[in-house]
Amino acid sequence: MSEDLAKRHYVPAELGTLRTWLVAAIFVNLAIVPLEWLRVGDLAMLSVLDAAILGILLMMLPDEGAGGKRDFAIIVAGVAMISALLRLATSELAVFDYWARAWLILPAGMAIWWLSSPHVSSWIRGDMTTEGAERGLARNRTLKPRLSAAGVHIVLLHAVAVVLIPVIWILDVALSPGNALGGEVFDQFTGEHFLKILGGESFWIWLRNSVIVSLGTTILGLSLAIPAGYAFSRFKFRGREPAMFSFLLVQMFPGIIILVPYFLVMKSLGLLNSWLGLVLAYSVTALPLCVWMLKGFFDTVPKELEEAALLDGCTQPQVFRKVILPLSLPAVAVTALFSFLAAWNEFLLALTFNTSNEMYTLPVGLASMISATGQAWGDFAAASLLVSLPVVLLFILFQRFLVEGLSAGGVKG
Amino acid sequence: MVEVKFERVKKMYDDGTVAVSNLNLTVNDGEFLVLLGPSGCGKSTSLRMLAGLEDVTDGRITIDGNVVNDLSPGARGVGMVFQSYALYPHMTIAENLSFGLRMEKGENRLSKDEIDLRVKETAELLGLTEQLGKKPKELSGGQRQRVALGRAGIRRPKVLLMDEPLSNLDAELRNQMRVEIRRLHDKFGTTTVYVTHDQIEAMILADRIAIMEGGELQQHGPPLEVYNNPANEFVKGFLCKHIDEIVDTANRIFDER
Numbered sequence: 020m021s022e023d024l025a026k027r028h029y030v031p032a033e034l035g036t037l038r039t040w041l042v043a044a045i046f047v048n049l050a051i052v053p054l055e056w057l058r059v060g061d062l063a064m065l066s067v068l069d070a071a072i073l074g075i076l077l078m079m080l081p082d083e084g085a086g087g088k089r090d091f092a093i094i095v096a097g098v099a100m101i102s103a104l105l106r107l108a109t110s111e112l113a114v115f116d117y118w119a120r121a122w123l124i125l126p127a128g129m130a131i132w133w134l135s136s137p138h139v140s141s142w143i144r145g146d147m148t149t150e151g152a153e154r155g156l157a158r159n160r161t162l163k164p165r166l167s168a169a170g171v172h173i174v175l176l177h178a179v180a181v182v183l184i185p186v187i188w189i190l191d192v193a194l195s196p197g198n199a200l201g202g203e204v205f206d207q208f209t210g211e212h213f214l215k216i217l218g219g220e221s222f223w224i225w226l227r228n229s230v231i232v233s234l235g236t237t238i239l240g241l242s243l244a245i246p247a248g249y250a251f252s253r254f255k256f257r258g259r260e261p262a263m264f265s266f267l268l269v270q271m272f273p274g275i276i277i278l279v280p281y282f283l284v285m286k287s288l289g290l291l292n293s294w295l296g297l298v299l300a301y302s303v304t305a306l307p308l309c310v311w312m313l314k315g316f317f318d319t320v321p322k323e324l325e326e327a328a329l330l331d332g333c334t335q336p337q338v339f340r341k342v343i344l345p346l347s348l349p350a351v352a353v354t355a356l357f358s359f360l361a362a363w364n365e366f367l368l369a370l371t372f373n374t375s376n377e378m379y380t381l382p383v384g385l386a387s388m389i390s391a392t393g394q395a396w397g398d399f400a401a402a403s404l405l406v407s408l409p410v411v412l413l414f415i416l417f418q419r420f421l422v423e424g425l426s427a428g429g430v431k432g
Numbered sequence: 433m434v435e436v437k438f439e440r441v442k443k444m445y446d447d448g449t450v451a452v453s454n455l456n457l458t459v460n461d462g463e464f465l466v467l468l469g470p471s472g473c474g475k476s477t478s479l480r481m482l483a484g485l486e487d488v489t490d491g492r493i494t495i496d497g498n499v500v501n502d503l504s505p506g507a508r509g510v511g512m513v514f515q516s517y518a519l520y521p522h523m524t525i526a527e528n529l530s531f532g533l534r535m536e537k538g539e540n541r542l543s544k545d546e547i548d549l550r551v552k553e554t555a556e557l558l559g560l561t562e563q564l565g566k567k568p569k570e571l572s573g574g575q576r577q578r579v580a581l582g583r584a585g586i587r588r589p590k591v592l593l594m595d596e597p598l599s600n601l602d603a604e605l606r607n608q609m610r611v612e613i614r615r616l617h618d619k620f621g622t623t624t625v626y627v628t629h630d631q632i633e634a635m636i637l638a639d640r641i642a643i644m645e646g647g648e649l650q651q652h653g654p655p656l657e658v659y660n661n662p663a664n665e666f667v668k669g670f671l672c673k674h675i676d677e678i679v680d681t682a683n684r685i686f687d688e689r
Contacts, residue, residue, distance in 0.1 A: 321516065321518065323514045323516055323518035324518050324520065326483075326485050326505070326512075326514070326518065327512070327514065327518040327519075327520075327583075328520075328531075329484070329485070329504065329505040329506055330483060330484075330485075330505045330506060330510065330511065330512050330532075331506065331531050331532035331535050331583075331587075332506035332507075332532055332535040332536060332537075333506060333535050334504075334506075337535070342520060345522045346521065346522055
């Protein structure tokens with residue numbers, strides 16, 4: 020009985036992995052073509068050839084009992100490897116070349132390695148014993164998670180690279196002498212750009228404005244959103260549903276619609292070129308989302324907790340302060356962070372409301388550094404990094420709360 | 433002498449549903465009264481009206497001679513054990529227990545040392561001394577239940593209210609806790625109102641049973657009296673027939689062995 024089962028159900032994990040990997044490699048090699056074309060022109064067609072070879076390899080992957088196919092597959096893989104090594108040898112040997120050829124060398128290499136391993140060979144030949152099949156199943160059990168973990172990590176590494184490469188580039192420009200955009204990465208280091216930005220007056224003025232406006236928005240927004248979220252969650256009153264619905268509704272409109280109306284309102288209130296104007300505008304635009312998030316969180320706090328607190332002798336405000344608020348710290352932290360960042364990064368309103376350098380926030384100040392003649396890339400890169408720094412720091416500090424707050428209410432206590 | 437009186441108590445919601453109609457019931461001093469009935473019969477609503485968590489549409493509720501209809505829950509001198517325990521998740525067990533004592537204002541307020549002593553005593557009484565520094569989520573269901581019990585009783589309330597406190601426990605724990613609850617009641621003599629849908633639990637725990645259905649009180653009296661003299665078809669079916677079936681099943685199992 021068991022011998023049939025084991026032999027019937029055993030498929031070496033390596034083959035499934037190879038299939039997936041080859042499909043991915045074909046896509047990557049095709050995707051490389053435009054990039055290659057920018058670098059080496061018509062020679063980019065070689066990548067198409069590579070993709071085709073990989074395709075043949077994919078089709079040649081043997082099933083059980085197809086011994087001949089296997090030999091052919093190994094030969095095809097060998098051809099792929101030789102072609103890749105040749106291309107590598109005749110290229111610039113830049114990081115990109117290594118990466119591009121790796122997507123040919125590695126799949127082909129692993130194919131050769133796995134297809135010629137003893138247990139896969141015996142499976143392909145069809146002369147696998149029961150013990151062999153059972154051992155194979157056991158091997159699969161440890162191998163499969165490791166292989167899929169490797170696959171996931173490869174994907175993640177690529178994603179991280181896509182995100183980090185621009186940042187590294189900017190860092191390089193910020194640290195390189197002169198104001199050019201290109202050049203070798205990390206060949207020279209200088210602090211001149213950072214010193215210039217930090218030594219000048221403007222940056223600190225912009226920083227001061229951004230801090231005041233962002234903090235003000237957070238404080239004002241939260242002190243309105245927290246009670247509002249609580250009220251929407253706990254109390255039934257006329258207009259509750261329409262209000263919640265309209266909160267959602269206003270999110271549909273692109274921000275730029277409010278630009279002109281807001282400008283006119285602020286002008287008539289005399290709040291242009293002021294901190295208060297921006298704080299008010301930002302708080303109001305952030306409120307709907309904040310109220311929604313907080314209401315959603317308060318919904319997850321069981322009513323019995325408040326009832327128990329009432330029975331313990333608390334007044335309604337005390338219930339809020341001593342029971343609800345401590346429990347809602349993660350959600351409040353997330354909402355605060357969100358408000359702060361929205362205000363910090365906001366550009367259009369700040370640009371429209373404020374016309375003097377004295378009141379520029381950091382994004383607007385940064386934009387004012389873009390000149391029509393001769394962009395000073397080094398300074399600009401340094402300034403960009405400095406503007407992003409507080410955001411990154413805040414995220415690092417609030418990491419713990421963010422994970423908790425975003426999944427708040429997931430598990431009943 | 434703490435007597436609880438429901439006088440012509442009625443509860444009607446905004447949409448017209450009547451949860452409790454014309455409830456007239458007296459809980460005598462030191463009595464363990466069980467409100468028994470199927471889901472939706474109005475027993476929990478009655479308890480919550482007594483606690484102050486629901487408004488009374490009509491009628492009066494008095495505790496110890498005082499009409500409490502308009503008193504806030506915290507001022508009524510009642511302690512309540514919830515079905516879901518409702519322990520404060522962000523506080524330790526000791527803080528959970530002492531919370532009510534710390535919220536006390538005015539002349540009844542205890543000093544910090546007195547509060548600590550009370551907490552210690554309560555923890556010892558309920559076997560929770562090891563747990564005082566932990567948070568509720570680190571405790572088992574049975575332990576949390578005992579903390580809820582302790583929290584309700586630590587202020588020496590005039591009336592102790594319990595809303596199906598044992599429903600979330602497994603059978604073995606339920607048996608243990610039933611004994612515990614009855615023991616604590618006999619020790620302190622607090623007037624207790626206990627809500628359940630479990631007929632056996634009611635028969636075992638109660639000094640007096642009050643059976644409700646459809647918002648109306650069907651019958652009340654000592655357990656065996658009600659069992660032997662059911663006042664109407666509903667009581668006969670819900671209480672007597674049910675208990676008889678259980679006894680028959682038990683007998684059959686033992687006979688067949």
